[in-house]
Each structure stands twice: as structure tokens, then as C-alpha cells.
Amino acid sequence: MKAMIAVFLALLGLSTVAGAAPELATAVAGYRVVPREYRLDGVVEAVNRSTVSAQTGGQVEKILFDVDDYVEKGQVIVLLKDTEQRAQLAKAEASLREADANYQKAKDDYTRIKGVFDRGLISQSEMDRATTALAAARAKREAAQAQLEQAREQFEYTRVRAPYSGIVTDRYIEVGEIAKPGQKLMSGISLDQLRVIVDVPQSLIPTIRRIGKASVQKPGDGFIPATRLTIFPYAQHGSNTFRVRLDLPEGIKGLFPGMFVKTSFTVGEHRQLLVPQQAVVYRSEVTGVYVVAPDGRISLRHVRLGRRTDDGMVVILAGLEEGERVALDPIKAGVLLKRQQDEQAKKVRS
Numbered sequence: 001m002k003a004m005i006a007v008f009l010a011l012l013g014l015s016t017v018a019g020a021a022p023e024l025a026t027a028v029a030g031y032r033v034v035p036r037e038y039r040l041d042g043v044v045e046a047v048n049r050s051t052v053s054a055q056t057g058g059q060v061e062k063i064l065f066d067v068d069d070y071v072e073k074g075q076v077i078v079l080l081k082d083t084e085q086r087a088q089l090a091k092a093e094a095s096l097r098e099a100d101a102n103y104q105k106a107k108d109d110y111t112r113i114k115g116v117f118d119r120g121l122i123s124q125s126e127m128d129r130a131t132t133a134l135a136a137a138r139a140k141r142e143a144a145q146a147q148l149e150q151a152r153e154q155f156e157y158t159r160v161r162a163p164y165s166g167i168v169t170d171r172y173i174e175v176g177e178i179a180k181p182g183q184k185l186m187s188g189i190s191l192d193q194l195r196v197i198v199d200v201p202q203s204l205i206p207t208i209r210r211i212g213k214a215s216v217q218k219p220g221d222g223f224i225p226a227t228r229l230t231i232f233p234y235a236q237h238g239s240n241t242f243r244v245r246l247d248l249p250e251g252i253k254g255l256f257p258g259m260f261v262k263t264s265f266t267v268g269e270h271r272q273l274l275v276p277q278q279a280v281v282y283r284s285e286v287t288g289v290y291v292v293a294p295d296g297r298i299s300l301r302h303v304r305l306g307r308r309t310d311d312g313m314v315v316i317l318a319g320l321e322e323g324e325r326v327a328l329d330p331i332k333a334g335v336l337l338k339r340q341q342d343e344q345a346k347k348v349r350s
Helices: 002-011 083-118 124-156 202-211 330-349
Strands: 014-017 024-028 030-046 049-053 058-063 076-080 159-161 166-171 184-189 194-201 214-217 223-225 228-235 241-247 260-276 280-283 286-292 298-302 304-308 313-318 325-327
Touching: 024 330, 076 184, 083 124, 194 202, 194 260, 202 228, 202 241, 202 260, 214 241, 280 330, 286 330, 298 330, 325 330
Parallel strands: none
Antiparallel strands: 014 024, 024 325, 030 194, 030 260, 049 184, 058 076, 076 159, 166 184, 194 241, 214 223, 214 260, 228 241, 260 313, 280 286, 286 298, 286 325, 304 313
């Protein structure tokens, strides 16, 4: 079984070191072509950020949400007094009922007169008057329907609703105040979809246009690939930088509008030395790896790290050479190193 494991690890560029202690899995430090990146600071902003204004006049009766409250799309956030709008709605409904009745009467008269006209018992002028009366009744009914729709819309405006799901950021009115059409009521943002704005030096713009790849560092660790890059078609006055917008996938947690974040633009490729991330060990102020020599001897080597890759590798900028083996289990390697040091000390004393 141990032989089979050794063969499998060898196929992956890994191996095991045997000695007086249990076997220790290792990996070979090797060069690989990875993207060359340029890091810049950016600012997070919400895609959906807006201010809701009153679309009809009325006294504010209720404010159902306040700053920092989460609101679902379509929920009522402010209620306006609707006495006038309700009266207009009732009037429009009555007008439509009257227009329906007149239209039905004109339709019945037209049907009756047309039957008599077909038998040649009345003149063409009588038939024309019936046709005109039916058309006028139909037009008045359509106008009444339009007035009813307008009244319903004005009544619905007294119930101010959230245009999307998000968080209330500002409130501009209080209960009892009179809201006028166009007056600001509340502002809000949606955290479901965010983007990052970055000012990029003009020298990088041609490369960024050609490659079109960028990512944003997420809170904690790792990078989030941007779903789309938008390069503004003009340079900022004074700085000669171009504004670039990075759209992020929906549902990113931990990012909020106004935050500063690190962004990374792919500007080419280069060869760099990599080891698995799990081989890196942190000891106080020291970052290192346990290097395993061909004879099984273990040593802790200080290294300088670069970026991490998406497949769990990390770039080694200094402290390690190609072909050297590093332990994949730093804890076990540390135990073995202590054991080797103890054995060496015994030999010296003896």
C-alpha cells in the first residue's frame, strides 16, 4: 500500500520522505507561467442607488422604514394621505359605469335601427345618426377607462414602494409634513449587485483593453473575477488616468459601497516559482517552508511570498530554488525537525 501511495504522489509531483518518524508528504518547487498583474486601489459602489420622490401631493401619514432598514422590492415605505385621490378614483369609476351604460344603449339602438334599415323602412340619415351615436358612446367609454386608469395610478402613488430590494440610507421627510410631487422622500442602495471604480494610468489602458481581465480582492482572502470591464472613453483632467468600472457577480458578501479595495488587472504572463499554499508556515514574524533534503534532513527556510493562484498555489519570490522539496504538513515537519535536532544534540554530547 505504501508503495502505491508513493507512486501516486510521484505522478502529482509529490513524494514521501521516510525515516525514523512517519512518512512526510512533500511537493517540488517548480516554475510555471502565471498571469502578470498590476495592483491598484478601487472604491466599491452600488449598481442600484437611487432616491425615491413623491409622484403626487399629500400629507405623510406613515413612514414604515428608517435608515439602515432592509426593504424588499415592492414593499410600501411611505404612506400619504389619500382622501383626494380616493375621491377622484370613485368619481372615475362612476363615470366609467355611466359611459358603459350609454355605450350599451347606443349599441342596442344601432342594432335595432340597422335591422329596420336593412328592411328599407328608414332613411340613410337615420342609419348614419345611429352609427355616429354608437361611435361617440364608444369614444366616451374609452375616455372614461383612461380617466379611471389615471385615477388608480394617482391613488397608487400615495403608497410609495421600494423600486428594488436594498437598505435605506437616508430619510428626507417626517410624519405630518406635506409631500409635493418631485420632493425627495428616501434614498437607498442595493447590496445584491456591486461594482468597483478604479483610476488606471493611461499607459496600461491599451493592454487592459486587449486582455480584458481583472479581479477584486474579497474580504479576508482571495480575489473575485470581474464579470465585465467598462473603460470610460476619456482621461481624467489633471491625473491623466482613465476610469475603469469592474462589475462583480451578484451576492458578494462582505463588500459595502464606499469601501477601498485592492484590484488586480492582468497585463501579461511570466514564469514564477510556485509551491502549494498548504506548505507555507507562519512563525511569529517569519514566513517560511520546511525544506526536505534528499537525505531526509529537514530545515525551516524563510521565504518571501507573492500572490496566490486560484488552484491553491503561492508564488515564492525569494528563499527557495527550483527542484527543492517542501513539506506539505508543516506541523508534522516541525515535529520531525525537533526530533532530528534532539538526536543531533545527543550525538554531540556523547
